[in-house]
Amino acid sequence: MEFAKISLKPGKEQSLLRLHPWVFSGAVDKIDRNIEEGEVVEVYDFKNNFLGVGYFQIGSIAVRMIAFDKVVPDVAFWTKKIQDALAVREAAGLTSNPDTNAWRLVYAEGDGMPGLIIDMYDGTAVLQIHTVGMYIIKDTICQALENVLGSRLKAIYNKSEGTIPFKSRIDPENGFLKGKTEINVASENGLRFYVDLDKGQKTGFFIDQRENRVLLEKYSKDRNILNLFCYTGGFSLYALRGGASLVHSVDSSERAIELTKKNVALNFPEDARHQAYAEDAFKFLDKSKNKYDLIVLDPPAFAKHLNVIPNALKGYRKLNAKAIQNIKPGGIIFTFSCSQVISRDAFRKTVFSAAAKAGRYVRILHQMEQPADHPVNIYHPESEYLKGLVLFVE
Numbered sequence: 001m002e003f004a005k006i007s008l009k010p011g012k013e014q015s016l017l018r019l020h021p022w023v024f025s026g027a028v029d030k031i032d033r034n035i036e037e038g039e040v041v042e043v044y045d046f047k048n049n050f051l052g053v054g055y056f057q058i059g060s061i062a063v064r065m066i067a068f069d070k071v072v073p074d075v076a077f078w079t080k081k082i083q084d085a086l087a088v089r090e091a092a093g094l095t096s097n098p099d100t101n102a103w104r105l106v107y108a109e110g111d112g113m114p115g116l117i118i119d120m121y122d123g124t125a126v127l128q129i130h131t132v133g134m135y136i137i138k139d140t141i142c143q144a145l146e147n148v149l150g151s152r153l154k155a156i157y158n159k160s161e162g163t164i165p166f167k168s169r170i171d172p173e174n175g176f177l178k179g180k181t182e183i184n185v186a187s188e189n190g191l192r193f194y195v196d197l198d199k200g201q202k203t204g205f206f207i208d209q210r211e212n213r214v215l216l217e218k219y220s221k222d223r224n225i226l227n228l229f230c231y232t233g234g235f236s237l238y239a240l241r242g243g244a245s246l247v248h249s250v251d252s253s254e255r256a257i258e259l260t261k262k263n264v265a266l267n268f269p270e271d272a273r274h275q276a277y278a279e280d281a282f283k284f285l286d287k288s289k290n291k292y293d294l295i296v297l298d299p300p301a302f303a304k305h306l307n308v309i310p311n312a313l314k315g316y317r318k319l320n321a322k323a324i325q326n327i328k329p330g331g332i333i334f335t336f337s338c339s340q341v342i343s344r345d346a347f348r349k350t351v352f353s354a355a356a357k358a359g360r361y362v363r364i365l366h367q368m369e370q371p372a373d374h375p376v377n378i379y380h381p382e383s384e385y386l387k388g389l390v391l392f393v394e
């Protein structure tokens with residue numbers, strides 16, 4: 001098959017030569033024929049040297065690269081890519097641990113597969129596709145997944161309804177592409193969680209906090225713990241298992257609070273130490289002076305675009321300042337930002353200014369990050385997004 005050819009303007013080949021997988025629309029000089037969004041293209045520099053293969057997209061990123069050599073992206077190509085991604089999870093000890101069957105198999109650019117996320121929940125693969133180029137080959141991806149996982153794959157669920165750009169020609173519907181599972185319960189370090197495939201946020205559960213929850217468990221004994229932005233109650237379960245005196249979970253969404261209660265009941269039935277509140281986290285903090293000795297702050301991404309960074313930083317500052325002001329002396333704060341456009345350094349400076357505003361003495365005990373199944377492609381620093389600090393407040 002002949003692929004369309006895209007030629008870049010002089011100098012615009014540099015980022016591809018450094019294996020960065022994006023071509024911005026401003027870098028494109030010409031395309032040799034009319035193409036539709038999602039089509040596979042070959043990319044060339046201004047002297048007609050071949051640079052790689054990607055797929056075309058409408059918007060500020062014109063091409064997302066899938067290879068830097070001449071390839072045909074068929075089932076064999078994607079099978080190899082997914083096999084390579086699986087090898088990383090195997091190396092990280094994630095694929096054959098009966099206590100943890102929720103892990104990310106494919107993390108988009110982090111695994112050289114732009115636009116594609118695949119999370120595994122006890123053998124059910126949940127696909128979350130972000131681009132037309134990936135969406136139109138989803139049957140090929142399913143075949144590749146079957147090739148790689150064989151009998152370990154129980155079902156495939158497509159959860160791309162909210163993630164494909166709404167202006168595109170694709171109108172995805174959530175649903176099973178292969179097999180079917182009724183009630184989905186997954187395990188993380190021996191704790192069990194309902195996974196709401198259809199209505200849950202992301203692919204149903206926040207897998208990326210797995211290791212940070214383990215760290216929280218170690219700090220939980222005999223502490224009064226406030227888990228703000230709890231969603232499905234991940235941190236709350238670890239706090240309960242770690243021996244917390246009490247755990248209060250807060251989320252503004254009623255649905256999230258219902259999920260948290262269900263998950264607590266699944267693991268710690270009738271445990272009177274836990275209470276859940278559907279309330280605004282900022283307001284809840286205002287009435288929490290000296291009540292808690294451990295607070296978790298894991299808000300949604302306050303900034304999704306570069307132009308809202310200043311406001312987002314204000315939001316993080318306000319939230320962290322309130323927590324630092326109100327926590328008991330000797331308290332611990334687990335504070336996170338999952339905004340990809342806010343750097344680790346900017347987040348730390350913001351927490352510093354929150355501490356200064358609160359006027360309390362603060363030490364950083366740990367610096368947290370995303371786990372190995374959300375790998376950072378060294379040529380694509382944008383794959384790094386989750387950062388967190390464990391603070392000790394005097």
Ligand code: SAH
Nearest residue numbers: 206229230231234251252253280281298300
């Ligand atoms: N900590 C969770 C993930 C948090 S996702 C985990 O470990 O799984 C962010 C959550 O913040 C969402 O559930 C959303 O409903 C909630 N949220 C957003 N704004 C909020 C607010 N102002 N107050 C409380 N919760 C909020």
